[in-house]
Amino acid sequence: MKIVVFVKLVPDLVEELTVDPGGTTLDTTWLRMIINEFDDHAVEQAILLKEKTSTQVIVIAPDFDGVDEVLFTACAKGADQIIKLTGDFSSINNHALARAVASRIKILQPDLVLTGVQANNDIDGSIGPALAACLNQPFVGYVSGVTLEDNTAIVQKEYPGGVIAEMSITLPAVLGIQAAEQPPRYVAVSKVRQVMKTSNIDEQPLDELDNSGFPEVTRMFQSETSAHAEMITGSPDEIADRLVSVFKEKGILQRTNR
């Protein structure tokens, strides 16, 4: 069996995000790019499957600042092959990416493609369903557990309220991972450094990008703060006093009188 995991880097929300002077994209000067946390779970899920059923795991990621480390980390966790897609991704979107990646995946012919269910910078939908459509394969997203049987995968799909649907999918298929069965494992830095010395990233240039399907964005702005909360300031004492009076207004303070 062969599993391909598609991974991408997204803006780190810990950093302050600002909009580019052009007004339609994020300002990338201070942007820190980190692995999309759901993609991290997808890698973990693939490695867990590899440990159970000795499948081959290939991790593919488009070239963003910091991608090498992400790929080597995946390799240190147990990925068999790591591929970096090179090209100009300055205005990349999921539609273009899905088509381009699909063309690569068609060559690899995996039984299963895993990717994170969503990413914080998705504007044109998440990449999983688009990828599945390009490959003409079925897709199940919000997956939190996968078991492989001959040519089917049994997956757990999460619905709101903690309801879980168990589904079977005929392979090949694409899955959008919400959470791996275990939290992503820790890889010691020295292990990653070791892998950097002994493994190679397979670099593959991407063909022409086809952006169709991406909506026209005319303006980006930081979230409005008009509907902002009434801020209570002061010492903890003063704040507590104010909050107690809010509780009183709301009539939720039951007297004990004891």
Add this chain to the structure above:
Amino acid sequence: MSQDIYVLIEHNQGQVAEISYVMLAAGRQLAGIHGSQLFAMLLGYQAQGLSLDIAADKLLYIDHPALKEFAQDAYLLTLTEIIKSRQPRVVLFGNTTIGSDIAGAVSIALGLDLASSCRYFTSDGKFVSQICGGKIMAEGNLSSGTTLLTMVPGGYKPEEGQSEHPPVIENFSPPVLDNLRIKNIKFIQPESFDIDISKESILISVGRGIQTRDNLELAENLANSLGGVVCASRPVIDQGWLPTTRLVGKSGKHVKPKVYIALGISGAPEHVEAITGSETIIAINTDPKAPIFDIATYGTETDLFDLIDVLVEKVEAAKAS
């Protein structure tokens, strides 16, 4: 091409999901702008009864055993069929476990534009989406062809999508649905012996800012003195510090308490969507830019560890007086 607005009604195990009403409310606004009709699409099996309270002009009903529960491939075949034959102006999906699975595939299959995480439409019909955990908004134009959108809650009140007058039902015959590759096997219900937080009126909700399991005691103390219940955001639940029944958010429960106190919660959209029904939200967070303050009624930019003990004392004092 028509100017009609189509909304995919989401339902799961016999329940219409709340997002459907939000989309109908948004769809109504768009139909107004485009001077067209609002269509609801219901894919199901012997499910006409579901649709009674939706505020749409027409309900397109597609009945097939394969559509009994959501399955991406059956939905994809059916929806592409409808969109090809009806050529709507806009199709709205939920940015949900159902809508998100399908919208991207329809977009690729039919070569249509897709915008995700749309929160509301401007009065001139532009979509406004939230990205980067709600920190950034992206505004854009609908394309000239059919545009697909996935919607997040928060921009419209669900009641606006409800109506006592049932829409006119139009049957649409499904395409051939065989050789399907996705099958629903069973549904697993969450353990339900715990408290139902969606029915509680005072909730103390803890987020990653609580740092350690031991610190949960702080929240419990506050909950005890206010007579409330402790619940949490996903990271806290994922750590196993509280049972999943206490999860508030997209993958947990939607709550509508009188008072919701968010301790160290940043206010990610997946969390926020589930608490907007609260009467009062009090956010305690050290980060002045935390999006939680955008939706909270009261906010305070202090360290929760400095505040909670004091607050508990004062509450106790107020109760005793």
Add this chain to the structure above:
Amino acid sequence: MPERIDFWGIPENWGSPAFYVYSLMFLAAAILLIRFYLRARLWWKVGRPGFHWNHLLQRLGRVINYGILQTKVLSQRYPGLMHASIAWSFFVFFLGTGLATIDSHFYKILVGIPYLLHKLVMDVFVVIFFIGAGLAVFRRFIQKPPRLTISSGFTWSLALTILIVLGGLLTESLRLAVEKPSWAWWSPIGWLVAKLWISTEASSATLTNWHLVIWVAHLLIVVITIITLPVSTLLHIITGPANIFFSNPDRKPGRLSPIPENSKAEPIYSDSLRNLSWMQFLSADACTECGRCQDVCPAYAAGTSLNPKILILNLRDALKQDASSILHGNTNTHLLIGEWIKENALWSCTTCMACVYECPILINHIDTIVDMRRHLVIKGQMDGELQAALENFGRYGNSFGQSDRMRARWTQTITPKIKDARREQVEYLWFVGDYASYNPTLSDITIKTAEIFNKIGLDYGLLYDAERNSGNDIRRIGEEGLYEMLMEKNVAAIEKCHFQTIITTDPHSYNTLKNEYPINQDKRILHYTELLDQLISSGRLKFRKKLGIKATYHDPCYIGRYNEIYAAPRQVIQATGCELIEMPRHAERAFCCGAGGGRIWMPEGDVKERPSEIRIREAVELDGVSHFIVACPKDITMFRDAVKTTGNEDKIAVKDLIELVHAAL
């Protein structure tokens, strides 16, 4: 003239007693050596060999200091006195016997005054021995402190030693009773006992016969003692000094041993007995079970599963049980980590170094613990909270998961703007550290520090967002690669700056910067307490007020035991006009707050009582002390919490030393 007589009272017809005695002794010694070798051989057959003989003089010096003079043993009064009396007596008996042998066969020295002195000294040490033995019996069987485990090996050894000395005393006294020499008082104890025999009015022949019987018994007991030594508590007579000798004199307390490597320069992780070094087994076999380490261990006191003594003894048991299977290529042995030694125990260590400081034979528990943690880290086996912290260090360079650009946010209110040492030349480069930079509840103290520096016109600057966590505790968690990464980044940033001296707020950073970072040797590294002390004595820092507070001072492990900075902080506290009252455990013996070694990023688990709480209770016992002074940002967090949880908020306030200085300015 009094002179020593060989083999007094041994019947003539027994032939040459010397022959019997020496053959017996030789045989016993041979058996001892063979048995010892069979045991010791496992150390390097199972473990990794590699004997180091460098610094020979220094090693011998350490053997004399710790093994013979026993300075560490003596640092605790009761057990020190007890042990030294027994040990030194035996040294003397041994020397005395040696002298006697020389006297018999090579060179007559024990004649006249030297002989009498010899008698006197031996007798005095008999008394000393019995005092020691008495203390030992009392301690083990009546006092029974929790740190001691009563093993049959100990009882056996104590009984044998007592019998040996008793045998010597009896034979001597019987001889004196028969001979009644004029100089008998030179053997005061022997003579006293002899008088007892004389008072029985037994005949010389009877007494001589008794002498013979006891002499034979004495000889046999000595033989038995020698033969059983490798399985008794007395083994430490050999292994203890051996451990002291072979323990690495290059291992400065503040510089952790690197990961061992094989011949191909690949790292060796301590995941099995096979991968331990022979020294670790020597240490395990050398442990005297004195329990000093257990007594001072904060993890043990807190009720975690770590007991440093048991950790070492577990290695001993593991070797005993599993060695032969390992040598026969049988892989079906117990897991070293997981079965012999529990993971939780390894994670509980705060690396406070109290155990290492106390151990009389220089066993280094921390090296073993960190080596095993390194194995766990490389396997990714750790708690989720710790993993999250490590991931944050990797990504942001701090455990708070905050952007590096927020590191200097606390400086915003300070005017004039603090110099950026990367752009401007400064005299002092201030390495602020994570807690002081990011923790909102500590920024107040950090700002005060800057204000003091400004007030006295110190020429200083910061690394701003180029500073990373120093990695001291990350290294001690066992994440060596991450440590190196952070260290390299810091070193690169530091090397770009022009400065003379680094000052640190955090004792942990201080330790690794000073002892582990490859920073240019002519740069000085100071903890801020040292800097303040220097500024006070040079007159640059003068106080206007006398605070008049009664305060106690808590020595942070990493500037105290690790770097022996005891005087500077105390002098600063006194200079602010505070009366310093010491806690019972202070300076070298200060009790750890529980945050070190990465513990601050791990869940505390089930603890009886937090070390920080134990410490606060210790402080509030002091009469009239209202302030608990610390010199470490982590200490502030730990102890402020402990004051609350122990309900002592109205009794004692936790303050950073810098706050005193600020108030007294």
